[in-house]
Amino acid sequence: MVARQAEGKGEQDGFLKISQLAERSGVSVGTIRHYLREGLLGPESEVKRTSRNMAYYPAAFVDRVLLIKRLQQKRFMPLRLIGRLIAEDPERASAMIELEDRIVQSALARREEGTVSAGELRERVGLPANVLERLEQIGILTPSRDGAEVRYEEDDVAILQAISRFRAGGFEEKLGFTVYDVLRYREAFEPLVREEARALLAKLAGEVEAERALEIIASGVEPLRELVGAIHSKLLLAELVRQRDDRRRRADAAEGRERVS
Numbered sequence: 001m002v003a004r005q006a007e008g009k010g011e012q013d014g015f016l017k018i019s020q021l022a023e024r025s026g027v028s029v030g031t032i033r034h035y036l037r038e039g040l041l042g043p044e045s046e047v048k049r050t051s052r053n054m055a056y057y058p059a060a061f062v063d064r065v066l067l068i069k070r071l072q073q074k075r076f077m078p079l080r081l082i083g084r085l086i087a088e089d090p091e092r093a094s095a096m097i098e099l100e101d102r103i104v105q106s107a108l109a110r111r112e113e114g115t116v117s118a119g120e121l122r123e124r125v126g127l128p129a130n131v132l133e134r135l136e137q138i139g140i141l142t143p144s145r146d147g148a149e150v151r152y153e154e155d156d157v158a159i160l161q162a163i164s165r166f167r168a169g170g171f172e173e174k175l176g177f178t179v180y181d182v183l184r185y186r187e188a189f190e191p192l193v194r195e196e197a198r199a200l201l202a203k204l205a206g207e208v209e210a211e212r213a214l215e216i217i218a219s220g221v222e223p224l225r226e227l228v229g230a231i232h233s234k235l236l237l238a239e240l241v242r243q244r245d246d247r248r249r250r251a252d253a254a255e256g257r258e259r260v261s
Contacts, residue, residue: 015048015056025065032065040068040083042090067094074101089206096205099213106214115144115151125160127167132160134179140186 022029035041041061048056067086071077075097077085086093122129135141141156152160163179171177204213 014059016059016061017056021057021061021065024059024062025069027065027069035065035068038079038083040079040086041065063094064090067097070097092206096201099205099210100201102210102214103217111153114154114157116157118143118150118152121152121157121160124157125164127160127164131163131179135159135163135182138180138183140179140182 016024018029018032022032025032032041041064042058046058050056064086067090068079068082071082071085072079116124118129118132122132132141136143140159141152143150143152143156145151159182163182166177200217204216208216
């Protein structure tokens with residue numbers, strides 16, 4: 001009778017038995033116990049213990065379990081890393097994952113809408129098939145395949161159009177310019193993009209609604225391209241000047257040594 005009263009009171013106050021927690025979160029009791037041992041569901045102070053063998057857990061633990069499952073199944077994250085992520089702020093971690101999923105879903109939807117066939121692409125950019133094949137081999141292009149059909153997304157088209165304009169402007173293979181030059185940009189951008197993604201999620205998650213966050217990110221695409229282009233032009237000119245001045249200094253130094261000798 002006492003146990004039943006405690007159980008009813010616990011549920012009314014927003015607490016659950018471990019069996020109820022497991023049922024609502026869709027995992028086994030053993031999994032719940034493992035998460036508890038690893039400290040993934042929160043501090044022991046949040047648990048109400050009515051006896052040595054009876055405890056009641058906050059209903060909020062259901063959301064935490066679901067978040068852990070999501071991170072394991074969709075992000076393939078180890079429990080150790082998950083523990084660090086949710087220890088600081090579980091709600092913010094959940095908002096970050098939700099925003100990340102919405103961004104990816106939105107991007108994939110746009111990608112599907114804007115794809116073009118390989119034949120249409122070659123006509124549009126005027127590049128031979130072997131160039132497309134080489135760019136795919138080195139991971140610059142990522143076409144999708146459905147049987148024999150090959151389709152390219154909008155960003156792939158933009159990359160090829162840029163390469164075509166480079167060639168039209170004189171960046172030709174006979175001068176040593178090849179599709180492999182594109183790799184240096186990918187290698188330079190990869191760490192920058194990783195940091196940018198972390199910064200976006202950290203600043204937007206939990207601060208604005210997911211739809212507003214998507215609007216903010218979309219509005220930044222064109223300004224970012226302009227910013228990157230302007231910074232690149234500025235740095236390129238500065239580097240050309242630096243190399244010119246460095247060569248002059250070396251030449252002057254060599255001339256000075258010859259005069260001394």
